[in-house]
Amino acid sequence: MAKIIYTHTDEAPMLATYSFLPIVATYAKTAGVEVETRDISLAGRIISQFPERLLPEQRIDDALAELGELATKPEANIIKLPNVSASLPQLKAAIKELQGKGYDLPDYPENPQTAEDKDARAKYDKVKGSAVNPVLREGNSDRRAPGAVKNYARSHPHSMGAWSSDSKTNVATMGAHDFRSNEKSVVIESDDTLSIVHVATDGTETVLKDSLPVLAGEVVDGTFMSVAALRRFLTEQIARAKSEGVLFSVHLKATMMKVSDPIIFGHVVQSFFPTLFEQYGEQLAAAGISPGDGLGGLLDAVSALPEGDAIKQAVAQGIADGPALAMVDSDKGITNLHVPSDVIVDASMPAMIRTSGHMWGPDGQEADTLAVIPDSSYAGIFQTVIDDCRANGAFDPSTMGSVPNVGLMAKAAEEYGSHDKTFEASAAGRIEVRNGAGAVLIEHDVEPGDIWRACQTKDEPIRDWVKLAVTRARASGAPAIFWLDESRAHDAILIAKVNTYLADHDTSGLDITIAKPADACATSIERIRRGEDTISVTGNVLRDYNTDLFPILELGTSAKMLSIVPLMNGGGLFETGAGGSAPKHVQQLVKENYLRWDSLGEFFALAASFEHLAAYDDNQRAKILSDTLDRATETFLNEDRSPGRKLGTIDNRGSHFYLALYWAEELAEQTEDAELADAFASLAGALRDNEQKIVDELLAVQGKPADIGGYYEPEDELATAVMRPSATFNEVLASL
Template sequence: MAKIIYTHTDEAPLLATYSFLPIVSAFAQKAGIEFETRDISVAGRILAQFGLADDALAELGELTESPEANIVKLPNISASLPQLKAAIKELQEKGYDIPDYPDAPANDDEAAVRAKYFKAIGSVVNPVLRQGNSDRRAPLSVKSYAKKHPHTNKPFGEGSKTRVATMGEHDFKSNEKSVTLASDDTLTIVLETADGEQKVLLERLPVLAGEIVDATVLSAEYLDAFLANALKTAQAEGVLFSVHLKATMMKVSDPIIFGHVVRAFFKDVFDKYGADLKAAGLSANDGLGAILAGLDALPNGAEIREAIDTTLAGGPRLSYVNSDKGITNLHVPSDVIIDASMPALIRNGGKLWDGEGREEDTLAVIPDSSYAGVYATVVEDVKKNGPLDPATIGSVSNVGLMAQAAEEYGSHNKTFEIPADGVVKVLDSAGEVLLQHEVGAGDIWRACQTKDIPVRDWVRLAVGRARATHTPAIFWLDETRGHDAQIIRKVRAYLDDAELVGDTTGLTIDILAPELATAYSLERMRKGEDTISVTGNVLRDYNTDLFPILELGTSAKMLSIVPLIAGGGLFETGAGGSAPKHVQQLLAENYLRWDSLGEFFALVPSFEKYAEAAGVPAAQVLADALDRATATFLDEDRSPGRKLGTIDNRGSHFYLALYWAQELAKQTDDPELAAEFAGLAETLTAQESTIVDELIAVQGSPTDVGGYYLPDPAKASAVMRPSATFNEALAAF
């Protein structure tokens, strides 16, 4: 029997769930919809590894292979190592018998523990659940609202010095090699050192016929030289220095790159005290914050702290995540996530914040050049043509290749920090070399896989969207890049496959390198025209933040549908990049600014799929009413406000419930269901002012939800459901 699975995740989305899920559950029950929850939070994932909780992620992974899958997936933490350690500490304090994370395993048992934790870190959720490709776009109601109530994209100042700095050579993009496999096989990845030793990096890498395997290496030597030059440039030009990475998704490579940046900035400190820090287990990869937190345990900790302060004062000036709390761009690897931080910089006129909270021009450092050109193109376009006007611009939607852990975001188990000079080789089962790179000690080498079935499905989905919307579809692929050249061959072949994609006559479908595709899309946006970006996995992630943030002010309002290849559906609810800040505000002021609009949108197609799969017509009635209610919600501007005294996330949920009940009460497709909701609609309408007053009355004081990674359900529910009148109305219903 079909059922809808609603995921419990982390941070602001989780807290919002304590308020929103009781509403959804009550409404769904009346329509005969089976509704269940599964915990895929970082805390839940950790506990599952030690048998202290059900492995909900594994269960949902199996479900995605069923045509009955119907999963509503909220944003979750893709934990960096500091976040993982913080979650472990909180769980231990709550009485869970789990071990510390072993930074340097001393025996097999500790190695096994580390391996368990590795299954809970980084982007482990998405590769499991995303067994289909991505269709993300702004719903018409959201786009209409943005045009009626445009946010502000600030202009870059005259003579702005803000720009993107990237390596451009000796990096992942420039060193990439790729091959398409002719038959099923099992590959091996080995390092042959200059001393003649052969180290097996990965013993078994199963591949399928038609699968693309690519490999590349980023030179540590050239990375360090690039960073040293970037630091000198930032200081000479008097701009802020900031680095923009994705240490959550690229959980092996990007923390290492981040560590290089920390060591480059604090070169004098590491030259003098590096051995002391290493002996104390304080790693630059974990960020400046972790180092500072551990200095008290060192005999010369005060001396090292003073040296760090001296370096910070001497420049170049760092950008700050939170100048009030002294949190720099280099404090935590997961604090500055490129897909959220770069659009924020562009929206803010190319400025980030210094240690005094002043807005300043910035050198945005994106070491690997694979996609840095996309952001550089937007920066230069806005400098030349002025900020994008949300009241008039078109949309850039996305069809993203991500099924079966496609591309860079599936590289975690095939990424290595090379221990010695030598050659890394990818060998087939016959011992033939498919790919190889000369490497130096400290280099970062990685391989990625992209299976053929996801590529076929991706092309089919892109053509379908172009046909349905009469919108140009642009494949963002660079024929000079090894991997993209292999993908382009497949794309061209499948576009010619009429059985797969149908008749493409009259459709505008093109292939452009990412920088050119960016410029093309921006040109159309400024004319008020829409474009579909058809991208690989990383650009899917980047584009579905970049363009929505410029268009809508947020990426949380996107409709995100993943038609699973097996026939089921995964319905995602937006991005969670701002979630940590929202939690901090809730704890300080009992005010949650998180916008659940993404959940509203995701539930509509989820209900529609349920209606079809389970043969429950009332579910379609529920979906249609929710769609109309969301339009009213937007027209009435009921999203969370920006300051105390206005409705927050909890108030927005009340208004969604009010409008939804009203729509259900007056619909005529199911008179019996209308009668069920008539009383609730009447009650909520009559009690509107009382409920809103009760929701606003709690604001302004600190509150406690009993934990960050694992909130106490009773405390979190009490905080997120503070209106007795609303609670009683739902209970009576």
């Protein structure tokens, strides 16, 4: 029987699955397609690491490892929902919840000394950060707005804040002594095993990584950020924000860049509160309180210290003395510096640009902002968009074009594969990358605390990326720009490879060029203001940035994008959009039994999954399910059945009912398979006849608290009851 693997993930997407998956499984069965789930949630990943400590009934398999293996096979058909890329505070919170549920899990070892602690730390570090995506992404990314979504956005434009020509909003970035400026890059000539070694000034050698397998043609980079330069830069920007009267904000990705960016975030916290750390730094360190956990974790932890009240006063004084801080939640006093995972650059920057270049200040009002992005690798694209909006005003979603993306990400390409090769220099000296014969390929002089990292980009994914770019340019007719900078070490090598591999394809009649990221961004903006589309062909980090930046400006959200990953060995991975607002949605559900999460991305991913399955398995009914689902989704949009924003309107569960209704009606009306049409005619009729009753049952539960039995690991029975509250809908669906 043909299979679709549906991932069980976290937060709002996971809760939505309790409602939507029964519909998917019921409809899929009519085409002989089985839908199975695999638990790759943060809780599930944690539990799978410690089977020896758990009761037999508590143990679960390592579903992520299983799916990683499946992704290398041609039969793979995986629908991947957004998952938590856990920051350290999130990881600790999940561990605490699971311990409270009776799981015998160790605490996260901050400073592991024993072999047992080191083993536990290694297992938790496998789970921390973006542990899922590098495992599953055995292909490159094809991400674009489906036609139905783009048409809807043009006829129902989302709100955009007006821009002023005298806006003081800007990006601040280092430009020197950072990852971009210190980068060195080499191409590996033959299969080898590299090592990374720290050589202290007295000659003492410490092996940081003893085995780094590489393949012929692979690109290996090494770079570092000077912590002294970082601290000078941060001090200057804090003073600049105060002088200019704008909010101070920092934009990192402490989830995906789970080693380097939490360290950088910690330096931001220390730089903003210099007096606090001068006075109490030793006490905080002795208590195991890390600035990398954020101001929120610090304030929670110091309550137990004798100096707790004085430290809290020093924090309050630091806030008073510094520039106004951008806020995550001004009502609750949660600042930009409270939690490292609260302000994620790829989502936070386009949201700021969409809102007149404003973030929220401590007074609950919007204000111009200094957006601090320390590393200069890609900060320039955001400054380019800000400068354009300052000069030309806000974009118009009713007329603007689109910027689809072809992204290089397979096999943990580029910076997003660096976390197991990122180190904080323990002493002055050199960090070297050596080949198997001991020859030094890359070296950097470092000082204590400098953040050094290496990353890999295999040749096969680069070839596939170029092929995908040509394929998309041919299919769409839009020009394609490779966002690469010849003055950057890594990009210079990629430019040579791109030019070589483009020659393997028929590019006649296609407009394919290479430009620096800021220039490519400027060209793309100029074209979207004219209503024209431009394919951005980018590396892994820019893939992440661009697939939030442009969709948020065009559509109001990146969750409505079609995200296909054609796996290099023939399978398909279908991703369903971003999950950035998922925590707030869960909080609202628990408080008032209302889930605002929009599953539209799942509808598109599911249609693409059925289409892929139809081609792989020669399954005509799967193709019918795909085509009818696409038409049903267009009706869904035109009828405005996405979740409302307030109680008394349909929420996520109601949107699923309407999708099921429109899909059943499309299946009943299609003429390619009479037996299938007959089967769905009675279901469509029953759903339509009971529409008001079902909607009333779904609305009736709103306004009261909902118990799902846990945030990171809800109880299935409770979550099912909450997410499937219409007995009538459940009965009609079961009748198929």
